[in-house]
Amino acid sequence: MSDEDLRALAKVDLHRHLEGAIRLQTVFELSREAGVPLPADTVEDLARYMLVQSPVESLEDALGAFAITQHAVRTYDAVRRITVEAIEDLAAERVRLAELRFSPHFLCEPGGLHWDGAMEAIVEGREQALAAGHDVVVGFIAIFSRDYGMESAERTVVFALRHRERLVGFDIAGPELGFPPARYARVLEPLRDSGLGLTVHYGESGPPPYPREAVEVLGPARLGHGLSVAWDPDVTSLVRDRAVTLEMCPTSNWLTKGVPTVAEHPAGRLLREGVSVTLNTDDPGLMGIDLTNEFRVARDQLGFTNAELAHATENAIAASFLPADVKAEARARHFGWLDRAS
Numbered sequence: 001m002s003d004e005d006l007r008a009l010a011k012v013d014l015h016r017h018l019e020g021a022i023r024l025q026t027v028f029e030l031s032r033e034a035g036v037p038l039p040a041d042t043v044e045d046l047a048r049y050m051l052v053q054s055p056v057e058s059l060e061d062a063l064g065a066f067a068i069t070q071h072a073v074r075t076y077d078a079v080r081r082i083t084v085e086a087i088e089d090l091a092a093e094r095v096r097l098a099e100l101r102f103s104p105h106f107l108c109e110p111g112g113l114h115w116d117g118a119m120e121a122i123v124e125g126r127e128q129a130l131a132a133g134h135d136v137v138v139g140f141i142a143i144f145s146r147d148y149g150m151e152s153a154e155r156t157v158v159f160a161l162r163h164r165e166r167l168v169g170f171d172i173a174g175p176e177l178g179f180p181p182a183r184y185a186r187v188l189e190p191l192r193d194s195g196l197g198l199t200v201h202y203g204e205s206g207p208p209p210y211p212r213e214a215v216e217v218l219g220p221a222r223l224g225h226g227l228s229v230a231w232d233p234d235v236t237s238l239v240r241d242r243a244v245t246l247e248m249c250p251t252s253n254w255l256t257k258g259v260p261t262v263a264e265h266p267a268g269r270l271l272r273e274g275v276s277v278t279l280n281t282d283d284p285g286l287m288g289i290d291l292t293n294e295f296r297v298a299r300d301q302l303g304f305t306n307a308e309l310a311h312a313t314e315n316a317i318a319a320s321f322l323p324a325d326v327k328a329e330a331r332a333r334h335f336g337w338l339d340r341a342s
């Protein structure tokens with residue numbers, strides 16, 4: 001398949017952060033509007049500070065690069081705007097099923113916004129984008145960031161339960177080392193029968209015991225990244241046997257030094273070993289990528305055949321937290337290429 005063919009394929013993105021999907025131009029404009037000082041006078045110059053395009057020292061450093069974008073969003077209008085634009089960008093990439101995740105605490109912190117107001121603005125943003133004719137189904141996932149502490153975690157769970165009709169899932173993110181999964185078993189308990197899907201960022205920067213404990217103790221349907229699942233055959237077997245889906249993001253994992261080179265990313269190997277692997281973007285705004293780019297990386301550097309690209313896409317449809325009827329309709333309407341490729 002040519003690059004143009006890859007672009008034209010109907011795709012699924014299960015792992016994309018709303019706060020990491022903001023356009024550079026928009027960060028620039030929103031910061032100006034809000035009077036937030038920027039380290040640059042032009043959008044081009046801002047790219048040097050904001051875009052992560054070569055490996056950072058650690059995941060924590062990459063999270064630091066979020067600060068500029070985070071401080072740009074200070075009003076409900078800004079939240080609505082970034083949601084509309086994120087959906088426009090998904091549609092432009094031919095993503096037909098998408099899950100956008102956000103941390104209410106992180107998103108609302110700089111502007112002192114109310115979490116419920118931000119949820120309102122996000123839902124309005126989706127309505128506005130869909131009313132403009134963008135043909136993509138978008139579900140939302142609420143996140144708590146481990147480094148905000150346990151009180152924030154509890155508050156985020158209560159928030160997610162209050163908005164369970166507007167969300168499809170729940171996630172834990174942020175720094176991993178020193179934040180073992182078992183610590184969160186109790187706080188996640190109320191979500192168990194909520195109907196919300198559970199995914200957790202583990203095995204992104206943490207070694208294999210982290211994703212192992214996450215699977216054994218928290219019982220998530222999916223792991224965010226789950227990169228280190230590949231470094232221990234027992235953990236690989238555990239994830240395969242429990243049918244846990246991995247939301248893999250090759251470029252992001254390389255930029256945060258989860259793998260020394262993109263070519264060493266284990267997504268292809270794990271897929272061939274029977275693990276439910278999917279391909280996703282993580283933070284396209286910060287990394288200057290899109291999902292077509294990740295498909296290209298999978299094809300050119302990870303050895304994915306067309307059938308394997310189709311397989312990863314089938315995995316993503318199956319593992320998406322969107323309602324089954326919605327997925328079936330999108331599958332029938334847009335994803336004919338999966339039948340031809342596999």
Ligand SMILES: [Zn+2]
Pocket residue numbers: 015017173201224282
């Ligand atoms: Zn992520």
